[in-house]
Amino acid sequence: MAAAIRDRAAQTGVSHSATNQKVAQMAERGLVMLTTGIDARERIVTLSDAAQAMLPRLEHRRASPGPATERAMAGYARSCRDPGEVRR
Incomplete structure (x- = not known):
């Protein structure tokens, strides 16, 4: 399930900054993949096969x-x- 980092932050009640940091850590470990959204500033997070x-x-x-x-x-x-x- 793909979602923007902004949306994940809102769903969990965690700040955008903290969510962004955690997603970056997960990406380093190969647990998520990041793509650019419609707006170049938006990043979409998708779970990797390893995370699934x-x-x-x-x-x-x-x-x-x-x-x-x-x-x-x-x-x-x-x-x-x-x-x-x-x-x-």
């Missing part, structure tokens, strides 16, 4: 949080129930 191949593993990791994430979420849930309690 990674998607199933990333989706699996996102769908099944690890033990550390589960412990953190449990602690957060407890703190929401009793905001006055201080843990050390």
Whole structure:
């Protein structure tokens, strides 16, 4: 799925500058391809075949949080129930 960097920044709520930097890093690693948009200033980002191949593993990791994430979420849930309690 191709999209302009500006559009990806807006979708994620991340600044255009930060999104541009991350996309540049991903391009260096061969994870995305960049092309020029209609306006010469616009850059279109497309996932590379290597990145497409990674998607199933990333989706699996996102769908099944690890033990550390589960412990953190449990602690957060407890703190929401009793905001006055201080843990050390």
